[in-house]
Amino acid sequence: MKLLLRTSIYYIIITFIVFTLGSTILYNIFLNEIKTETDLYLIERFHTVISTLDTVNQPESISNYKLEIDTLSNVPEKLGRESFVFSDTMVMHQYLRRMENNRKMTGVIKVNESYLKLTLFDVIVESDDIMDGVFNALWRLFLFLGIVMVISSFLISRTIFKPFNQTLQKIKNFNIKELQPIKFKKSHTHEFNQLNQFIEQMTEKVNADYRNLKEFSENASHEMQTPLAIAKGKLELMLQSNDLDEKNMSMIESAYISIDHISKLGSSLTLLTRIENMEFSDRVDCVFSDLLQKSLDDFDELYQMKEIAVEKAIEKNVVIQNDPDLLKILVNNLLNNALRHNNQGGSVKINLDRNNFSISNTGEDLQFSPDELFERFKKDKQSSTSLGLGLAIVKKICDISGYTIKYSYEKGRHQITIKF
């Protein structure tokens, strides 16, 4: 839900509550006002009656349905203004023939030594009429306000939230590998400026850190190679001397193997970085079918020696636009993976059509979660000699080429599918 819609909804709910409470207040005010006005009117009529009484002898003769005049037999406690009593009552309406809300006023006066009690009535507006009126007015107002609020909030959001949306867009487009820090235009809103400033600083820092890290790993894996070459050469020369016994030889062997491992690791990491840096950007039309067939021919012998049956369904002339070296690395790593993690006498199935390339092989279950398969240095315990970078390189190539890669395990077969 959008921020503005959310706040609008809250405002509308609050407005609704205020309007509901407001309507009772409004109702009471109206009612009181009407009563006060009616009371004043009744008092006025009271005085008119008094002045009329002076001119008639029979007070009862002027009484009507809105005026009752009673003669009191005893002396009242209060007289005149002090004797006024107001109350609500129901009176039969003369024309409508039904009971109507009336305001009633009683007062006592002294006329010619006799005490008269005057009761005056006047129709007042019924309370449910007031309520209807208040309700009708308020819901229209409420509706109007709601509509105005929603429309205006959308209009306002366009201008006020424009810098915020621009910021969002820029963050979305931010790519750490491009090493371009984000720059924002100044906006009129203080909070947005603060946010932008913070993001600018953060991306600059992130870029600097990333650059340092990348340079470090590049240099480290590169600088490693010369000392390793020296150590390797020394061992190789040492092997040539004739006075070594088996114990010495086996020590040299393990040192040799370890050095080999490190240097392979270094060059694989360098390869990963170079792929990441888009150093393989020679995008040309490659006949993937031929490339795959050529690699298969290279691996053929290795598969044979492990007695692995190769089933292939390769569509002819599948052309992929990419760097040929990248595709070669991709294919070789996958073929190597299918060889390494296969059983003696297992099988490999390879499928290629215009949109998909899939390779599946028999092999033991994974010893870790399939989600981690393409991570660096993920490997089975059994193949501790493996670098654990082959599939990470495959994944990286897929990522930068825009291919999707999927792994599945079914009926004892590991399958990797690439969608071009």
Place this chain on the structure above:
Amino acid sequence: MKILVVEDNPDLATNIVTYLKEEGNVCEWVPTYREAIDKIVSFGYEMLILDIMLPDGSGLNVIKELKTQNSDASILIISAKNSLDDKIYGLNLGADDYLTKPFHLSELHARIKAIYRRKNMNGKQEIKFNELTIQVENHALMVHDKPVDLTQKEFDLLLFFLTNKNRVITKQSIAEHLWGDYVDAYDSFDFVYQHIKNLRKKILNAGGLDYIRTVYGLGYKFLVPYT
């Protein structure tokens, strides 16, 4: 062969020089670009082993200098930079081969020999060793003048052994020589063993001697018997 090694790292240079000298080559070493230029201007070499990244200049300029002198020395680039651009650029300038550090000395020697054969024998290359005769161009082996059918890999393997006679060659360097980088060396040890077994058998069956010795678990040696 007269070889000049241009390499700024003295330890690495010593390794190369020692190995190549033991193979019967005359070998000199210079650590800088300037000295390399001095040497190639003053003396003639058959082979240059050239590091690209030198403290005072690019090794690629040494190639340019050699070419302006119309020298016919062969050039083998060794570089820690496994960069394809450098490789292509170097080969275009006229280098004969490119080897990435760290390399096996046996591989370096095999490459040098291959370049040498290519250049100096114009394809009609025949290597004779006792009863073995190898025709490099046709990938053919003759034992006692009778042809023996070898697979491509077995042939490469035999040639690799013959260029590094009497030396311990590790399983890793054999695996890398046969399959390049794309196969994990550890996986291919068994394959190396099988190839060697087959090669031995084929030579023996054709009446040849058993030259290949296993050196503990480490590797193999093509033994030249004392006659």
